[in-house]
Amino acid sequence: MLSRILVIIGSVRPNRICPVIAEWVASVGREILPAEFEIVDLRDWPLPMDVEPSIPATGDYRTDLTKAWSEKIAGGDAVVFVSPQYNWGYPAALKNALDHLYREWAGKPAMIVTYGGHGGGKCAAQLHQVLSGLKMKPVETMPGFTLSRARIEANAGKVDPVTEFAEGRSTLERAFGELGRS
Numbered sequence: 001m002l003s004r005i006l007v008i009i010g011s012v013r014p015n016r017i018c019p020v021i022a023e024w025v026a027s028v029g030r031e032i033l034p035a036e037f038e039i040v041d042l043r044d045w046p047l048p049m050d051v052e053p054s055i056p057a058t059g060d061y062r063t064d065l066t067k068a069w070s071e072k073i074a075g076g077d078a079v080v081f082v083s084p085q086y087n088w089g090y091p092a093a094l095k096n097a098l099d100h101l102y103r104e105w106a107g108k109p110a111m112i113v114t115y116g117g118h119g120g121g122k123c124a125a126q127l128h129q130v131l132s133g134l135k136m137k138p139v140e141t142m143p144g145f146t147l148s149r150a151r152i153e154a155n156a157g158k159v160d161p162v163t164e165f166a167e168g169r170s171t172l173e174r175a176f177g178e179l180g181r182s
């Protein structure tokens, strides 16, 4: 049984909408699974790209921040990734956070939630491939939420998932169901 689920906020930029979406995703998850949900904001984890000399799969971490990141991810039973689509992929900050570790991800059930002008399906596909490379177990259903052009152009850091993503909520519930059974 999954008792602790980490929900990772994949965007770190100013004006981001990811935190609101991640909070909503976690709230839906809490309704469906009897687990503790913890939001993990990558903005709180400014992991440098150029300081760890060893290959992460060795677990030979030199910096306190990488060691703390390792403990944070090791402490979760499953991970929900909430990510915007950036240029058909996912944010560099998320790739960097993934690449800092290896064993901590391996074997964990995962869920991919994306958003973008067309739901972020291309981002989801890329993330699915990388998580599989990390030996995670992504659930089949990958909810993708569509942002209107006006919402993207406003870039105001605001979105109301409860009303704007209402149609896709059942997909999110299905994905959480799969996560709970994994």
Ligand SMILES: Cc1cc2nc3c(=O)[nH]c(=O)nc-3n(C[C@H](O)[C@H](O)[C@H](O)COP(=O)(O)O)c2cc1C
Pocket (backbone or CB within 6 Å): 011, 012, 013, 015, 016, 017, 018, 019, 084, 085, 086, 087, 088, 089, 115, 116, 117, 118, 119, 120, 147, 152
């Ligand atoms: C660098 C960058 C690249 C983007 N590329 C895409 C894209 O390929 N497809 C898409 O639908 N939206 C794209 N967008 C628009 C985002 O979906 C939109 O800005 C969204 O709010 C980003 O999530 P965030 O605010 O949480 O960072 C892009 C935005 C940024 C900042």
